[in-house]
Amino acid sequence: MDAKKICFIMCVNNEQYLQEALYYINRLNIPKEYSIDVLTVQEAESLTAGYNEAMEASDAKYKVYLHQDVMIVEADFLKYLLQIFENPEVGMFGMVGAPKLSENGVMWYSDRIGRLYTSNIYFMGDSELGEVQGAYQEVEVIDGLLMATQYDIPWRADIFQKWDFYDVSQSFEFRKRGYKVVVPRMEKPWCIHDDGFMNLENYYEERKKFLKQYGWGKQLKEKVSVIIPTYNRAHLIERSIRSVLNQTYEDFELLIVDDGSTDNTKEIVEGINDDRIRYIQCEGNGGAAKARNRGIQEAKYNYIAFQDSDDEWHSDKLEKQMKVMLEASEDTGLVYCEYHYNGLNGIEDICPDRNIPNEQKSGYIFPQLLAGNMIGTPVMLVKRECFEKVGIFNENFPCMEDYELVLRIAQKYRIEFIPEILMEVHANYQSVTNNLEGFLTTKCILAGAYKKELLEYGMFDIIVGSIIDKAKEFDLLDSVVKYLEAVMTK
Secondary structure (H helix, E strand, O other): OEEEEEEEEEEEOOHHHHHHHHHHHOOOOOOOOOEEEEEEEEOOOOHHHHHHHHHHHOOEEEEEEEOOOEEEOOOOHHHHHHHHOOOOOEEEEEOEEEOOOOOOOOHHHOOOEEEEEEEEOOOEEEEEEEOOOOOEEEOOEEOOOEEEEOOOOOOOOOOOOOOOOHHHHHHHHHHHOOOEEEEEOOOOOOEEEEEEOOOOOOHHHHHHHHHHHHOOOOOOOOOEEEEEEEOOOOOOHHHHHHHHHOOOOOOEEEEEEEOOOOOOHHHHHHOOOOOOEEEEEOOOOOOHHHHHHHHHHHOOOOEEEEOOOOOEEOOOHHHHHHHHHHHOOOOEEEEEEEEEEEOHHHOEEEEOOOOOOHHHOOEOOHHHHHHOOOOOHHHOEEEHHHHHHHOOOOOOOOOOHHHHHHHHHHHHOEEEEEEEEEEEEEOOOOOHHHOHHHHHHHHHHHHHHOHHHHHHOOOHHHHHHHHHHHHHHOOOHHHHHHHHHHHHOO
């Protein structure tokens, strides 16, 4: 990959348009030590196929995909391009975009931002569609008239085989991988778009493909089952319940699974008037895993989220998680987010650790999770099919049953991460997370269960060593070593 090269890519069927576009490209100021290239694709089967062909043929780091009827009139366009891409989080930018795509997926029904000189049957002149906030503003989608990138992500030629929705799709593909899609602020338009009139012959068929592929428009239709297990938390649970009921995403049921409480939990729950609440009372105290499993069995919907009775969701948690889930690939089984940990004695933290690169927090991350858990139960949004394929919570674990379940899910499914704090976790002296002996016992069980994988990834000695070090610290070495020996021989 040549980090000092910028390639312009066009699918072409009109020589006059091409020559005019090239005239303006050749007038651009080229930054020192950089070079430019132009690749044209004649008779492309589709825009996505043509762009993929050119993308694979070019070794340029920076690529500018543009319509043949777009003329870049800003002489310093390349300087601005490099300035925008100084931020490695920005993957792609365009001249026009929508901060929020309309529910029907049609970009011109959305409020748009950006600027260009336009020439069509309706209007000719400087068209400022909406003011850009800051040097550039993040959007959900950009218009395909010009799409500049600093990373190569394949265009979805497997789905879009005409000339529509390639731009909306590619915007989603970049954002799915954690990159920002932006529109820059322009004092004057950087481009002329001589687009004549719109050809909508295949537009609505391609729109159907987009809606199906990315689940767009489903946000207000797909429902979620939210499960809160609780045991003698009458003094805390209302805060937790209210944080769920106050979600901006309102299509859910809330299952309160009372694991044999002997306090006034039932009265607190029944005192909250909301038809989405279902109170389920268990016989006796079977533990959090058993209570969550009861909730899964009782849940009505295809997406299941978990909350703990002493924690709080931010109001937009479920909305943001469902958006990612419904835009994600079919093989995604779980979506999670950051949380703010409010520990005992004033200790605070953000989890998972922000020093871990985001690319190690999404995708097929089973090896990363073997090294250490990043996903707690209250941040999980899970497809129901995951439980059908890998099973539910293991009720025999004294703690960390969420970690053990996540490992099983991660072996079969992609996992998506939202790098944003969307909930508050509150530790208290009754928390199962304070059970040190149970913690070490569970770590031993997991080390034995995944011994083969730990050896394969070169992590066995590290994980076992960390268990022993922790056991020494709390004077539990003899019992932990005996337990480790027992589980390793199974």
